[in-house]
Every structure is written in structure tokens, then in C-alpha cells.
Amino acid sequence: MGRGTSGVIHRMTGQIAPSTVNNGVFAAVPRLPDPQMGPRPLDIAVIGAGAIGASTALWLARAGHRVTLIDRLGPGEGTSFGNAGAIATYALHPVATVDTLRKVPRMLMDPESPLSIRWRHLPRLAGWLARFLWASRPARVHEIEAVLAILMGLAEPAWAELAREADTLHRVMRRGVLYVHGSEAAHRADAARVAATRAAGIPAELIPPEALRQMEPNLNAGGHGAMLYPEAAHLLDPRGAVQAFAAAAVARGAVLLRQDVSAVSQLPDGRVHLVHDGGDATFDKVVVAAGAWSRRLLGPGAPPLDAERGYHLMFEGAEELLRRPVCWSPVGFYMTPMSAGLRVAGTVELADLDSPPTQRRLDMLERHARALLPGLGRPTSTWLGFRPSMPDSLPVIGAMPGSPGIVHAYGHGHVGLTLGPITGHLVASLIGGGEAAMDLAPLAPTRF
Numbered sequence: 287m288g289r290g291t292s293g294v295i296h297r298m299t300g301q302i303a304p305s306t307v308n309n310g311v312f313a314a315v316p317r318l319p320d321p322q323m324g325p326r327p328l329d330i331a332v333i334g335a336g337a338i339g340a341s342t343a344l345w346l347a348r349a350g351h352r353v354t355l356i357d358r359l360g361p362g363e364g365t366s367f368g369n370a371g372a373i374a375t376y377a378l379h380p381v382a383t384v385d386t387l388r389k390v391p392r393m394l395m396d397p398e399s400p401l402s403i404r405w406r407h408l409p410r411l412a413g414w415l416a417r418f419l420w421a422s423r424p425a426r427v428h429e430i431e432a433v434l435a436i437l438m439g440l441a442e443p444a445w446a447e448l449a450r451e452a453d454t455l456h457r458v459m460r461r462g463v464l465y466v467h468g469s470e471a472a473h474r475a476d477a478a479r480v481a482a483t484r485a486a487g488i489p490a491e492l493i494p495p496e497a498l499r500q501m502e503p504n505l506n507a508g509g510h511g512a513m514l515y516p517e518a519a520h521l522l523d524p525r526g527a528v529q530a531f532a533a534a535a536v537a538r539g540a541v542l543l544r545q546d547v548s549a550v551s552q553l554p555d556g557r558v559h560l561v562h563d564g565g566d567a568t569f570d571k572v573v574v575a576a577g578a579w580s581r582r583l584l585g586p587g588a589p590p591l592d593a594e595r596g597y598h599l600m601f602e603g604a605e606e607l608l609r610r611p612v613c614w615s616p617v618g619f620y621m622t623p624m625s626a627g628l629r630v631a632g633t634v635e636l637a638d639l640d641s642p643p644t645q646r647r648l649d650m651l652e653r654h655a656r657a658l659l660p661g662l663g664r665p666t667s668t669w670l671g672f673r674p675s676m677p678d679s680l681p682v683i684g685a686m687p688g689s690p691g692i693v694h695a696y697g698h699g700h701v702g703l704t705l706g707p708i709t710g711h712l713v714a715s716l717i718g719g720g721e722a723a724m725d726l727a728p729l730a731p732t733r734f
Contacts (some may be wrong), residue, residue, distance in 0.1 A: 311458045311519060312446035318723065321714035323350040328570040330354070330717065331560055333547050333583065335361040337524075337706030338695050339575035340531035344448055345707075345714035346573075347538035354569070355532060356562060358546035362528035365577055365702065368598045368669040370620035370631040372463055372611055373445060373519040374704045375438040376488050380430045380679035381699070382422040398650060400618025404637040411636055414592045417677035417734065430678055433728045435486060437681075437705055440723050442519075444707035452530035456522075457625075461610040463518040464493070464502070466658075467510040468616035476513045489517050504607045506658055507614075520611050522625040524703055531706075550574065550583060550692060558691040571717055573693045578639060578672035580696040589682050589731045591697050593639055594673040597647050598631035599655070599665035607659050617654050627666065630655045634673075643670040675699040683712055684730040693717065694731045 328351050332343045335357035343355040357363070393399035403411070421430065449455045467473040476492065483490040493501065495509040521527050536542055545562035550572050553559050558572040574580050578593040605623040612621045619632030630651050635644060648668050656662050676682065676697040685693050695713050698705050708723070715722040727733075 311460045315442045315446040318443045318447055321349045322718045322720035324718040327351050330571045331569045332573045334575035335532055336364050336366040336577055337528050337703045338709050340528050341706040341710030342573055342713045343535040343540050344531050345710040347535045347540045349714050349718055353540040355540055356543045356545050360544050361532035362525035365671045366528040367525045368671045369524055369703050371521040371524045371622045374701055375441050376515045377701050378431055378434050378486055382418045383427050384422055387422050400633050402635045407637050414590050414677055417590055421678040436724045440708045441704050444711050448707045452534040454527045454530040457527050458519055460519040462514055462516040463611045464512045464514050465613045465615050466507045466512040470510055473511045490515055552689040552691050571691050573695050575695040578674040589734050594675045595635040595637055596671050596673055598629055598669045599651055600627050600629055600667045602627040602666040604628035604662055673699050682731045684726055686731050
């Protein structure tokens with residue numbers, strides 16, 4: 287029934303024209319060409335209106351397709367609502383490494399660590415954890431880093447283009463991101479990471495304790511210094527930016543439905559059937575961008591997606607305590623100044639989608655945040671979200687054999703906000719049949 291019912295390092299080269307974005311944040315960022323439509327406009331449903339889905343809908347609408355964007359909560363109301371807000375183009379390293387594996391036993395025994403597992407869920411997580419272990423081989427880590435470098439090199443051009451169209455540049459700030467060390471040993475160890483990051487073309491520097499105190503005078507960080515990514519950007523309102531992307535897609539003719547999709551299936555004639563709580567519809571293509579819920583929707587045979595549960599607390603009126611996002615490395619959480627206050631967000635909890643929040647994780651975040659910022663009051667709200675994570679830290683983009691009409695676009699882990707716009711561009715290029723900005727084979731759902 288058509289559009290639905292109600293209810294290693296890669297940098298952009300001279301093939302791309304200079305950006306027209308001139309507000310200072312993205313002024314020097316090269317421009318991505320629009321994806322091509324293909325031989326005719328298609329009826330396309332995008333399931334999920336977070337950073338990935340809203341970006342995809344906007345690129346598809348720009349290409350001339352007839353787009354229906356569907357989400358049970360509405361744009362930006364899922365994981366995009368509560369993330370730390372960083373456009374983390376410096377995130378060149380996968381989570382699964384030999385060094386991470388060495389730390390896991392100690393972290394699991396430490397209630398204050400960045401990682402926790404609900405042990406009763408361990409049998410269900412066994413397959414994902416086995417693939418995580420396999421992805422930590424040094425040769426595989428090198429391959430993953432090469433792919434991440436390409437994605438991150440493309441991320442800012444895609445962000446610049448969509449932020450300009452969606453009139454959301456005012457939500458983007460470029461003040462850098464600090465990773466604060468909890469010990470002198472950690473500060474020394476990050477010297478190697480700074481060198482590797484610079485070799486990858488991304489500015490980074492070690493900040494001694496006295497300079498850190500000048501940069502963030504309200505921060506009680508213990509005098510061990512930090513690592514700074516000086517060109518990193520963050521968002522003052524992540525949910526608002528995603529909502530702006532969705533609104534821009536609607537302005538180009540997309541239809542927005544607030545419905546809960548329960549089934550999606552490939553039909554023999556090549557079209558795709560979709561069922562939601564307001565009815566059903568058929569489309570030429572369906573993009574599954576439902577984040578951590580994508581595997582439930584796709585059913586048996588889907589790639590090994592799981593959820594990393596993350597928490598946040600908001601402190602209204604406390605945004606002036608910091609000038610930029612600060613990550614407290616020993617515990618693995620961010621403190622980000624936003625338009626609505628100071629957001630304290632992070633840590634990783636491995637459990638299922640239906641388990642209730644763990645209060646001790648929220649208590650831990652509050653305790654550490656108040657120790658780092660003695661002027662902080664009490665949190666005004668708390669939140670639990672679900673990062674859609676793959677064992678190899680690479681997203682899934684592409685279709686499975688036998689279901690060419692169902693395009694997968696999920697699994698971005700900690701960098702969904704960063705990679706949303708470029709993921710949408712890659713999906714639109716794939717659907718339109720044009721040349722994508724990068725080789726999509728390393729991201730294919732068949733890689734597992």
C-alpha cells in the first residue's frame with residue numbers, strides 16, 4: 287500500500303568541493319556529494335528515528351525517495367535522548383583489544399569499574415562475548431581500526447551537511463574533549479596514545495596538571511593531568527539535533543509515524559512487508575535502524591547485536607561548571623555541559639533490554655561527579671539507555687542474502703551520534719545504486 291498507514295587513515299580529497307558551512311564549527315570541513323536516487327524514486331520505510339534513522343531518512347529524502355520514518359517513541363526519544371553528546375571522531379580504537387581483556391577480570395570484581403555484568407544474563411551473552419574475544423586478536427584489531435579511521439574521516443563532512451540543512455549548527459560546539467587521568471601511570475601511558483592519534487591525523491595532546499586546572503578551574507581531578515582532543519565537538523542538545531534532522535526530512539516530503547513495528551519480512555516479489563500497531567504496509571525497501579531493538583525485530587539469523595546499558599544524570603543549572611566535555615577515565619563516564627544543564631553519562635552494564643535500572647550505577651555516577659565537581663548540587667533527573675553494540679565495534683550496514691529489500695543500519699555502540707549522518711549517507715548510496723563513500727564490505731551483516 288505504498289508509504290504506509292496513518293496513526294588506517296582516510297581523509298577526504300579534492301574530489302569534494304569546499305563546504306558552504308561557515309559558522310566556524312565546520313568551516314574547514316570538506317563537503318560530501320549527495321547520494322544518487324537511482325533509476326526511479328522508491329517507497330522506503332526507515333524503522334527507528336534516532337541518530338541513525340533520522341539521518342538516513344533525511345539523506346533518502348534529499349535523494350528524491352518517498353520516505354516513511356517510523357518510531358514507537360518519536361524522533362530522538364530513545365538512546366539519542368540521553369547520550370553524552372560527543373561527536374567523537376577521535377574514537378579510532380575498538381573496545382575489544384588484548385589490553386581490554388587483561389582488565390576485564392579486575393573490572394568485574396570492582397563495583398566502581400566502568401564495566402558490570404548481571405551474572406544471570408551471562409549464558410545469553412556467551413555467544414556475543416566469544417565473538418568479542420575473537421575480535422580482540424591484534425591482527426583483527428588493526429583491520430577494525432583501519433575501517434573506523436575511514437568512517438571517522440567521513441563523519442564530520444556528513445555532520446556538516448545535515449546540520450546545515452536541519453538548521454542545527456547552533457547546537458554544535460567545538461571546545462575539545464578532555465580525558466582526565468586518575469593516576470600518574472595513566473598519564474604516562476597515554477603518551478603512546480597521543481602519538482598514535484596524531485599519526486592518524488587527529489590532533490591530541492597531553493595536558494599537565496597545572497594547565498588542566500587553568501582549563502577547568504572547577505574540576506577537582508587529583509593532579510594527574512589529562513589528554514585533550516582539541517578539535518573535538520559536542521552537542522548542546524543531542525535530542526534536539528536528531529529531532530531537527532527528522533523535521534528536515536519531513537520538510538522534504540517524508541512522512542513521520544509514531545508506531546511500534548512488530549514484524550518485517552521480504553516478499554517474493556521483492557517488496558518488503560511491515561507490520562506495526564497501526565496496521566501494515568509494503569515498501570520497495572525497509573531500513574532497520576532500530577538500535578538495540580533491531581535484533582528482536584529481525585529475528586533468528588540476525589547479526590550478533592547486543593545492548594550495552596548506559597546511565598545518565600542531569601544537573602540543571604550546572605552547565606557553567608565545565609567549559610567542555612570531561613571524561614573521568616578511571617570510571618569511564620562523561621560530564622558534558624549542555625543547554626539543559628550538566629549531563630553525567632556513561633559506564634557499561636551488560637544485561638538485557640527488559641531488566642530494571644541498577645540504582646548503584648546511578649549512585650556511583652553521582653558520587654564520582656560530586657567529588658570531581660564540589661560545587662555540584664543534586665541530580666534533577668536520571669535515565670537508562672541502550673547502546674546497540676557489535677562485538678567488533680563496527681556498525682552493520684547492508685542487506686542479508688535472500689532479503690535484499692531489508693537494509694540493516696545499526697550496531698554503532700558508543701559512536702551512534704558521531705556516525706549517524708555518515709551511516710545515512712552510506713545507506714542512501716547503497717539503496718540508490720551509486721558509489722558509496724567507502725567500501726561497505728567490512729560493515730556487511732554477513733561478516734559474522
